[in-house]
Amino acid sequence: MSNPNRLNLSAGVFSVCVAVSLVLAKLWALSQTGSLSIAATLADSALDLLMSMGGLAAIAYAAKPADYDHAFGHSSAEDLAALGQSAFIIVSAFAILAAAGVRFMSGSSGAIENEMAGMSVMVLSIVLTVALVSYQAFVSKRTGNRVVAADSLHYIGDLIPAIGAIIALWANRQFGIGYIDNVVAVLAALIMIGGAVKIGKGAWDALMDRAADDDTVASIAGIAGNFAGVHGFHDLKTRKAGSRVFVNLHIELDGKQSLEDAHAIGAALRRKIVEAHPNADVLIHKDPIGVQPHPDDTRHH
Incomplete structure (x- = not known):
């Protein structure tokens, strides 16, 4: 196994280990405090665990060649997993919103106890997340792996709810202002829903063979249009499957x-x-200059 693959796998394993640690720590903190803001970060960490495991599997699959039954690889499994993950996020977020709504309507902020235990766990969460993100940044810079880079961005987004949970617990301990816990939980849930919609849309677009983003298509067109010996190109088609981009070009x-x-x-x-798009799978068809479609060919390229 090449050194880049080892680095990518190590980042994936580190991500899974951090996610497991955070889920266990936050479960304990939730049992000690009863804080909704911690419940929100717990749900997010559970999602992180699923995404990290999916990312690790994707990295392992990326190191394997296509087989007889899957000539284009297995990368669509990433999109199926992402749809499941986005559904999990949305259900968890709405459960948190419902619990916060009940508390708001009843005028109760909920009984939050042992705030110091909760704050300690959230500080640990931030420290572990920063360490993971730093290592992922190092690996993605060395290898250019987009799965590692995407996982890193997701963990960076987790820092906001974690900091919010600390503020909520501190405010309840110092001033008895418990409703901040509900506010932080609602904000965290909305962030989760926004992330879920983005993940789900990307997965759905890929499964529906949507073209790659405009910047990628423009980049490929620019390379082909300015390449020595190429007098023109046409029928540039792209589609995405997981982290891979499939390119057909005449x-x-x-x-x-x-x-x-x-x-x-x-x-x-x-x-x-x-070289410009390492995850691209490129198929190029060569035509002589000025070739016209055969009259018997009723299908477009």
Whole structure:
């Protein structure tokens, strides 16, 4: 296994270990305090665990070649998992919103106890999260792995609810202002829903073969349009599956050159596109300049 793969796997294992530790610590803190804001961060950490495990599996799959039954790989499993994760987030978030709503309507802030235990766990959560994010940043910079980078961004977003939970617990301990716990829980739940919608939409778009983002398509078009030996291109099609981008492209070449020379140009262009987009799977069809579709070909490219 190459060094980049080892680094990526180590980041994935570290992420899972941190997520497990945080889930266990926050379960204990919730039992000690009864704080809704801690419940919100617990639900988020449970999601982190699922996402980290999915990310680790994706990294492991990325190191495996496609097999006979899955010639294009297994990356769509990432999108199926993401849909399940987004549903889990939304259900958890609405459960937290419902509990907060009941407390608001009843005029009760809930009985929050042993705030110091809860604050200690949240401080531990922040320290572990910062350590993980720092290591993920190091790995993603060295390897360019987008799964590690995306996981890092998600953990960075967890810092806000964690800090909010500390503020809520401190305010309840110092001033007896318990309703802040409900406010923090609502804000954290809304953040969770926003993240779930984004994750779910991305997964749904990929499963529906939506094209890659405009910047990626423009980048590929720019590379092909300015590549030596390529006199034009057409029928640029892209789709995403998990972290992979599949690219189909027709390029126009000098029809008088040898097949070997044409192949060399196409292979070099493919390498250039993959260099700019490491997760791309590129298929290039070569046409002579000015070729017209055959009259019997009723299907578009």
